[in-house]
Amino acid sequence: MELSCQDKNKIAIAGCGPAGIFCAISIVKLFDDVDFKDYSITLFDKSEHLKTLLVTGGGRCNLSNSINDIRDFASNYPRGEKFLYSIFSRFSNFDTLEFFKSLRIETYTQSDGRIFPVSNSADDVRNKMLKFLKSRKNIFFKKKAVLNSSTINDYNFKIISAGSRSTESLIKSFKHNPVPFKKSLCALKIDNFIYPKGVSVKSIDGDFLFTEDGITGPLAFKISSLNAFLDFPYEISIKLFDENKLIELAHLNPKKSAGSIVSKFIPKSLAKVLVKTYDKNICEISEKVLRKYSVLNLTVTGIRNCGEIVNAGGVNLDEIDKNCKSKLNQNLWFCGEILNIDGYCGGFNLQNCWSTAYIVAKNVVESIMY
Ligand SMILES: Cc1cc2nc3c(=O)[nH]c(=O)nc-3n(C[C@H](O)[C@H](O)[C@H](O)COP(=O)(O)OP(=O)(O)OC[C@H]3O[C@@H](n4cnc5c(N)ncnc54)[C@H](O)[C@@H]3O)c2cc1C
Incomplete structure (x- = not known):
């Protein structure tokens, strides 16, 4: 036929x-x-x-x-x-x-x-x-x-x-x-989680939000995507703000506390965790230490599904x-x-x-x- x-x-x-x-x-x-x-x-x-x-x-x-x-x-x-x-x-x-x-x-x-x-x-x-x-x-x-x-x-x-x-x-x-x-586009679980839950941060690298045990939001999704093929745990560094602006402000306000100056760049609750010498006058802290406050170093131990997952x-x-x-x-x-x-x-x-x-x-x- x-x-x-x-x-x-x-x-x-x-x-x-x-x-x-x-x-x-x-x-x-x-x-x-x-x-x-x-x-x-x-x-x-x-x-x-x-x-x-x-x-x-x-x-x-x-x-x-x-x-x-x-x-x-x-x-x-x-x-x-x-x-x-x-x-x-x-x-x-x-x-x-x-x-x-x-x-x-x-x-x-x-x-x-x-x-x-x-x-x-x-x-x-x-x-x-x-x-x-x-x-x-x-x-x-x-x-x-x-x-x-x-x-x-x-x-x-x-x-x-x-x-x-x-x-x-x-x-x-x-x-x-x-x-x-x-999996890609996921929230990240963070080792030794000591950060303020529910607080959102606008960093130079992108926006994110602290969850119960890690971070979520656009920056977290991007990091999970870029590192989709990495084994856990892996280290990440988030550039929170321009450290030169912090140094500039420190010089202009030497008698203000380190915590209050850093809080101009990130939420106060996060500054409280990051700045070990929160109440000290900022002029007493070395530039090297101040610069470190502009970066958040985290260890990612796993991912959590949320929203758009591909x-x-x-x-x-x-x-x-x-x-x-x-x-x-x-x-x-x-x-x-x-x-x-x-x-x-x-x-x-x-x-x-x-x-x-x-x-x-x-x-x-x-x-x-x-
Ligand atoms: C919650 C969520 C929200 C999202 N929102 C967005 C968004 O707003 N914008 C965006 O760009 N992307 C978004 N995405 C991603 C987007 O949905 C996917 O990229 C897209 O659906 C992929 O389409 P696809 O047709 O390739 O595969 P799929 O959508 O996965 O479709 C595959 C189809 O194949 C069928 N199938 C699978 N295996 C077999 C089989 N063996 N035999 C027969 N049929 C089979 C499935 O039933 C399914 O219908 C989102 C994803 C999720 C999970």
């Missing part, structure tokens, strides 16, 4: 979080542009399609970030920066916003550069993305379908977007050698080409967080999903058409 085109052009997308669903929509739009209909897409997910989007941005869905320059944008990924530079030059954050506009998802930018849907609702974004696909006859949804390499053997175009909460063995089953998954690790970028196509397996692509790519907080992780998903979609469409 002769195969119909739809049978020949069977696409499987395995894992339907943000990356998988964005990839499916992109394929449909790209085929629509050339009025090509002879294909099918089957969307496999072990749970519900696009459920993982619902928790993003605390339910508001921080879709992306408004950083203008592609190189600056890519510098927000401790893993994947170079690879994404090429991806973003072909499908950027601005292309993404246009794409969402075409799905009637309007966006706005917060003063810190984070981009959200006008609806402030991840649920609304999810519904609009799924609605687009559900209106098509050649798109098939398979939920509660746990994927392994044999599930999708029959499909001639395979896209794996199972995220970084999938397993390394899944990646291995496609003959790839994954970089082990490690995983470093996943598909080794050396084993895929610039279109995220496998170099080891025929007609196999990867996109989203399953790749060894992860970014800081601020919309960067979803942008990785949107951009890699689009590039995969384009390459799949081109493979079918030409």
Whole structure:
């Protein structure tokens, strides 16, 4: 029996979080542009399609970030920066916003550069993305379908977007050698914790907050991300303030207590812990000791999950080409967080999903058409 085109052009997308669903929509739009209909897409997910989007941005869905320059944008990924530079030059954050506009998802930018849907609702974004696909006859949804390499053997175009909460063995089953998954964007547990709980600090390196047993907030997340592959315990140094300004102020106010002067730069409760000679006149303390107060040295003993957690690790970028196509397996692509790519907080992780998903979609469409 002769195969119909739809049978020949069977696409499987395995894992339907943000990356998988964005990839499916992109394929449909790209085929629509050339009025090509002879294909099918089957969307496999072990749970519900696009459920993982619902928790993003605390339910508001921080879709992306408004950083203008592609190189600056890519510098927000401790893993994947170079690879994404090429991806973003072909499908950027601005292309993404246009794409969402075409799905009637309007966006706005917060003063810190984070981009959200006008609806402030991840649920609304999810519904609009799924609605687009559900209106098509050649798109098939398979939920509660746990994927392994044999599930999708029959499909001639395979896209794996199972995220970084999938397993390394899944990646291995496609003959790839994954970089082990490690948690990133976490709070940090600190050894010998003597700091004021609940106090927030604006340091030169970034903002953070003391928790019960460590630190959390943007700086803590960034440190956990940068050090995702380090073994515990490891040492960190946080630059709290400009030490030269402290020396300057000490010279101007020699009779004031060291603690009161240091408290001009950091919260008093923290100064009380850091400044051993809190009540002494500042002129009695050497410059060398004063300078030390500007740095907080901590020993990190572990991490705590909170808020946006992503995983470093996943598909080794050396084993895929610039279109995220496998170099080891025929007609196999990867996109989203399953790749060894992860970014800081601020919309960067979803942008990785949107951009890699689009590039995969384009390459799949081109493979079918030409
Ligand atoms: C609480 C929280 C808040 C976040 N907020 C933001 C934010 O505001 N902005 C931002 O940029 N990033 C945010 N992130 C990160 C962002 O959610 C992820 O980067 C993104 O969801 C990754 O998308 P993905 O499609 O690659 O993978 P996932 O979202 O993990 O989706 C993978 C899909 O594959 C399915 N799957 C897995 N294994 C299998 C299998 N074996 N068989 C079949 N299906 C499988 C899963 O059920 C899932 O639906 C947040 C993360 C968390 C945890």
